Amino acid sequence: MNTRKLKVVCMGDSITEGFGLGDNASVYYPSVLQELLGDSYQVFNKGVSGSCATNTKLSDGRIVGYPYPRLPRYQEGLAVRGDIYIVMLGTNDAQDGRYDEEEGQDPCSILTDYEPQFTDSLQRIVDDIRRCNNDAQIYIVKPAPILNCIWRKHQQKYLDKLFPHYDELVQANDNMILLSVYDAFKSYKENPLEVLYQADGLHPNADGARMIAETIYNGLKENM
Structure with missing residues (x-):
């Protein structure tokens, strides 16, 4: 008798998609999560690099940032009709594009305003x-800390401002659980936190991706 696999859809940005980790998808966090969950589950990686939760159109018709909900992989993730959705967004919402130019800043790149x-x-x-x-x-997952990022527009102080919103969202919805990759990383004591990151100080490396997967796996097992 065939047992239906539970479908797990991972929604997010470059940290979900696996930016900078090479072509070996087995080290991306959704793949590691698949390994941990086993054959009773089917995990879908629907991350898109550069994407944000913010989804705002300016009066001139331009779009702020690179909204995840406007992208094909978002629609693909919805079409899966998953049993479990893991939503980890916010890293790209925590950026201030004023640092990209000295003058004439583009409001489409100043996501902190939203x-x-x-x-x-x-x-x-x-x-x-x-x-x-x-x-x-x-x-809903609070993302990994932002270290001394090579892109000045990305700073932890901007991510800090988003954290209360995750709590507010979870409190307002049923059948929703808050997990914190941020807390898992900050409690890492074996080595300096930098060993979990790529050189850009923003994207976790393979070890960091595994920690993300393990954090989410533990959260799922506690609530099943």
């Missing part, structure tokens, strides 16, 4: 998931 809307941006993603599968269990 921080007050972050809960609503995530809520719209949650609502889309519910429309596809109202019974899906949703995990």
